[in-house]
Amino acid sequence: MHTFEYYDPPAKMSLNGRTRIITLELSKLDKIVKKPVDAMNVKEYWAVYFQYLTDKRKRRTINEILEREDGIAMASEVLQTISRDEAERFRLLSELKYELDTQSKLVYAKREAMKEGMKQGEKRGEKKAKVKVARNALAEGASVEFVGDITGLDIETIRNIQAKLSKSITK
Secondary structure (H helix, E strand, O other): OOEEEEEEEEOOOOOOOOOOOOOOHHHHOOHHHHHHHHHHHHHHHHHHHHOOOOOOOHHHHHHHHHHHHHHHHHHHHHHHHHHHHHHHHHHHHHHHHHHHHHHHHHHHHHHHHHHHHHHHHHHHHHHHHHHHHHHHHHHHHOOOHHHHHHHHHOOOHHHHHHHOOOHHHHH
């Protein structure tokens, strides 16, 4: 643990401890954490708290420190509040992502349905055009096989068209 205080060189005086920088080498706390809590000083409390807060094996030591040092207990409350807020934020983000994913899937499904509907409509329109060509060709006396070749319609469909055409002519 190292403590630095600001010094005012022109006035040749310390700033009386109003501002201090304390650095802790957390990796060197193995000996300190083994000490009984009542044998630690406040700086050691803070160092142990920072280093071992999430270590479940040191939970009892951390709880003792929280009971003895009000500043650390207050810091712990703030950290818990931040953690709860963060967990709530993640939950809300997760809900939002789920809603957006669901909406995106619906939009995609609608687009695909529209594309399929357009294809079906084109096919129906294409078939109508083929039927019209077949009717005109049959009315001019073309053979069923020839009409099948030029339209791509099956023979049964062409014969049905021919039958309807014959009925309309006889009326």
